[in-house]
Amino acid sequence: MANDRTRTTASRRNFLTSAGALGAVGLAGCTQSTDESGDAETLSGTINIAGSSTVFPLATAFGESFDDDHRDVDVYVQSTGSGGGFANFFCTGDTDFNNASRPIKDEEEAQCASNDIEPIELTVATDALTVVVNNDNDWATELTVDQLAEIWSAEASPTTWADVNGDWPKEEIKLFGPSDASGTYDYFIDAVLGEEGPGHRQDYSGTEQDRTIIQGVEGSEYAIGYMGFAYYTENTDRVQAVAIDDGDGPVEPSLETARSGEYTPLARPLFTYPKLSALGEEHIAEFARYFIENATDESVVADDVGYVPLTDEQQAEQLSTLEDAIDRANG
């Protein structure tokens, strides 16, 4: 027993000596200097964004590339819905930006004001849907919103075109649209069928790929479908767009009618609301500028995310709003 113990201490001592020697050797050759060269010019800080799930992909796309350019800035994006973002995060002062797929409501502005938070409205893109039919279709090139709602409603569920309008051919309607996982699907229900309405019919070819919708409508004379506007603009020769009559006569979908607000109800502007006080911080002001400056970028806004980019005039207008706000925040 005693013998055992001496052996133990001996080996532990050996162990410690050798480890210590190893450490000393290392210390001699392997040191680092801790002088930090501080870069005063780099932006740093956090940016908190919440709000609409529709604007979410756009905000994360810009957040991602902004984060790549400024490694010390941390961008956090949360999808809470426009209203949830205002009520629970933005107007309580937790977030710097709130995304919204509709303008801020009066009561939300009041809630923000009660916490000394002033939202600045910036338009960042336009979300538009296009209803498309086959190029040989000569009867349904103009549809009223009611007809559109009837075709897609779960209650009416017309099987032939004649069921909608007696003058139209007695042929079966072939329906193509985005699947129910898509934001486009939700927006269509919102805009055409109504939140409390009959609901979207389910006997249609639902897909998550816009390409399949174009192919389907292109291949059948009696087909109708809908998709994001951005995708239609790349395929204008394969299918024809339906002019939508919301009571003021049929309006063709185009960048101009979508931006001007004539193309209702299938187009809506998308917003982000920075809070004024946050714009006083340099990294947040810089991100807001970056957001608007890139909102005309078709490759991101239209191709990657699927919205209608801002025009140059719109961009200039939004930028001047933003710069005014930044000046006010700093002044």
Place this chain on the structure above:
Amino acid sequence: MATDSRVIDGFGQVSQTAGTVFRYLLLFATLAGLIALTVLLLFVANDAIQPLTADPGWHLVFLLTLVVPTLSTVGYLLARARAALSVGVAALGLVVVSTMFAGGIAMILVDIIPPITWAGYVLTFAVPTVALLAARRAVDLPLLAWLPVAAVVYYASLLGIPGPLGSVVGLEQTVPSVAALFSSLSVLPADWLLLVVTFTLPVAAAVGSYVRPAGDRVAAAVGVGGVAVASAAALSSSTVGLTPVPATTLATLVVVPTSGYVCRTVLSRPRDRIGLALPAVVVGGSLLGAVLVRAFEFAGPQSWVDWQFLTSAHSRAAIDAGLYPAIGGSILLMVTVALFSFPLGVGAAVYLEEYAPNSRLARLIDVNISNLAGVPSVVYGLLGLGVFVRYFDQPSGTVLVGGATLALLILPIVIISSREALRSVPDDMRRASYGMGATRWQTVKNVVLPRSFSGILTGTILALGRAIGETAPLIMIGAPDVLFSLPTEFSAKVSAMPLQVFAWASLYATPEFYQRAVPAGVVVLVSVLLAMNSVAIVLRNRYQNEQ
């Protein structure tokens, strides 16, 4: 009774059918969930890893170098040496699990706590501990007198003199804290060297003490060898394309424990050493296969669970998307949850089991804790939002708030499972301890806690496994759906693996995200969970063997 008066003519006939049907229904009930889950996981894994996209040559190579040798080794061990097989499986599990843990720790050391900070904290606690132990040898004072001394020494070490207490009354800081003093040195040892001293050394010492029953000299060799291997790994790391810090971490957490286990098995269980062939065959076969596949240029599967996926942040292009910030967030959350729930949960369990009188109040608390374990997690999320974010005015969605909320969520489970473990200590042992004149505190400390500790740990790890898979509370407290960098402090916003998977599934419903990134995220999440649970299972087996 009526049946008493009945005349029994014979034994009659009893049909076996009902019993047989019942038996197979039970079997079905046992297997239904398991089979459903296995099928689901296979589907998910197939989507994530896409094994069929690999070259047939790739499959052939790995069939010959890995699958066939492994299966034949297992078959041989099954037929000849079952005990050795379990040794082999344990060693293989040790390699796999320790590699995953090493990856997580390396992530922390690279991106969250730089080695200088880590070494600073180790010194902060090591310096006063050593000083106190030395002082206790020199001066003889009662225990109560040591407590304030210890408090003062630790306070000074952690916060400096006079520290925040001084700044309250307006005193200038005269002596900085140990960590501040350490990091203010202009020349410090290189990062990897700091790690070797503050991290490898303790691990090597622990492994050495584990090997010691097999011989002191071997133990010393394993310890010194471990330190040497970790240093060598750091110095030669650039040749395998790693930086020194992760290389040291990997060597410390994979090579040192594995070689310790191997040494002890070889020396103290010579008959089972054949089992070590299994990990050797698997590791060797994988390496050989990888080399051959590269030599013959066979393309592997287009797996989404790859290095890029594990090390990059979310991207709007599914192919570039990764889980890195979410993995780091999950690890940090787990650390926070463990820090909060372990002391509170075990403390409550010990009190309720060992001290609490059998009163009505105790029974009321008892019933309520059981009920709390069943409260839906979204309610805990609301609690976290209401209490931590709104009432204590913390920023939403941070590591601290998330960790505290999840800790509350699993606290009842930790308490219940810890009580179960404490209850399994036979009363005879307590009575024996009292009979020897021990106080209740001595009995708890020397008899009850040591006997039940692995059971308590098992329960805690399983509860942590529940916390790591939670999404709802994190959504409620406002954790971001998308972030691009690891949280580096407790007050930084945090995401977690299940939350990231949920964000991909719900907000990026493109086929690529839905069919590839989401399954890949699920595979990583489930692997981490299985690794955690396997540790719990090993602990439980040890605990049952001790009983």
